[in-house]
Amino acid sequence: MASARHRLFSVPPRSDARLHHDLRFHALLPDADWGGLPVAIWRRFSKRVADGATSVYVGQIDEAYLSRAGWWFAQAARLIGGPLPTSNEVGVPMIVAVTEDAASGGQIWTRICGRRHGFPQVIHSAKRFAGPTGLQEYLGFGLSMELRIAVADAGLEFHSTAYALQLAGVRIQLLSWLTPGDLTVTHADLGGGAFRFTLEIIHPRFGRMLRQSAVFRESSS
Template sequence: MTWAADGFGGVGKAARVRPPAVGAPDFKRMLGADAWARLPAAVRRRFGAHAAAQEIVYRGRMRVEATLAGRLFAQICRLIGTPLAPWTGDDVPVDVDVHQDRRGGLTWARTYHFAGRRPILVSSTKLMDARGDLLEVVRGGLGMALDVIEADGALHFHSRFYFIEAMGLRLRIPDLATPGRAHVVHEDLGGGAFRFTLAFNHPWLGRTLHQDGVFHDPEA
């Protein structure tokens, strides 16, 4: 069963959950036909159902920022893998390898090339659970539930809550013990380019992490 945290750290009633890994997310179904149609063709191509069967590498450069609290969260998370970039920098070269994982989900494997440091891999997988909800998971059983919407022709992902899974149980993590609510934006720029923006906003600490960069389709 799951202990679900309410608000900023309260604990709600326990409820049994099903295993989350059931396959690749169907973004068209989640958004609805009208919202999906408002996305540029390039975004629909990158996130369409066929994307799960391909391996694609996008290359770009990013500005990676974090407060002291954000850097602390990133370093602590290295104990279960590396779900967050632990360093900061301007104009950081980043390679993003998108491929299907063994569960059928879509994995984004991001390799950051910070100046003067060895390349570091940050990887996460988007998948659907048994109820059709969108999850993003990393190593160690850590994950977050996401809402996805279309706004002004861009794709927006908003985290709803964080959780950790162990032995078939999903334990919700209080908001105060996380880097904050995540907001990810995929905005097409035309000409085979897109902007990727990632921000975490903590209820007490404000913005803890922010990344912004431009990437290019491999054929562009």
């Protein structure tokens, strides 16, 4: 099965597709683990958007949970740009846009979370292929999160391993009580061009702080 997937994936994209073969995520996993993923996940994570174009994914939030501690932590995080969801509304739209980051050689991810009242919440972050694990999520204000990538249940999982603050060129690892806890992001393919994106944060003292899940389809690329 894996060899058949490799043959299928080796077929070059159409000449009019604004895609480049991108091995940055593949390089973070053993070949056997990468080979066990559905072809649709390969394609999403082997795409480098060309010349300022953006890949856009449109979906709807179908699960959202914020504990009391999680709500307060998400509100406090607004002081550094609001990198965490602040609402537990479901049935509202969500848009994710992925653009190449020429400055870091990574990707800029913009998440737009709809609300029934008021403006949507906009969350920015950048995935950088650097650091001890080979992958960082940069949140702004010098704050970054080290991520470890793994394959589980035929999906991709991103696990936080450390949070750090960069000040005057010096990297300072944050103590656990200053962080929201262990973060896991799961990308699971649902077939038919759809996939599920799930974010969960569990604190060693306060337990589950946050969980958000949404189903997406690609809108354009």
